[in-house]
Amino acid sequence: MLIVALLSPVAVFSFLKFFGRNEFDIPVYHLKKTGAAFDDCTNITYPYKLHADSLRRLGLGSRPAVLFFDAQRPDSLALARVREEFGESVLVGSLPGTPAHRCTFLLTDSARTLLIDTEGKIRGYYHTPEFEEADRLIVELKILLKQY
Helix, strand or coil: CCCHHHHHHHHHHHHHHHHHHCCCCEEEEEEECCCCCCCCCCCCCCCCCCCHHHHHCCCCCCEEEEEEEECCCCCCHHHHHHHHHHHHHEEEECCCCCHHHHHHHHHCCCCCCCECCCCCCCEEEEEECCHHHHHHHHHHHHHHHHHH
16 A cells, blocks of 8 residues: 555656646637627727737737837836846837727726737736736746747
């Protein structure tokens, strides 16, 4: 019985090591319409992704983008952390939070930072003045960069 108790963790570890895959995934937002939050915005189709001209204007090519919205209070600490961690592999930018941006990027009232993948899909909303949210953004960016 003692041998079985001692060999069980080794067997589980070996099985997971050779047959398991440790991968993470981050969600894609706005695959379907949920609620009436963006009914006042025109030309929104689901699953939602940014239009090609918006991607071109942003300079989004083969790298994901992190966009900060709020010209009055830029999240300079979070912005600096993302730039320091990822350098040129991620497009980092600031835009004013205008009504047009609300409809283009499907911004919510509480989130001031947005993560967009290389295909123009929205992959995350963050309230980056909070330290934990900035950490979550950095972790999800690492996952996204590993996938693409």
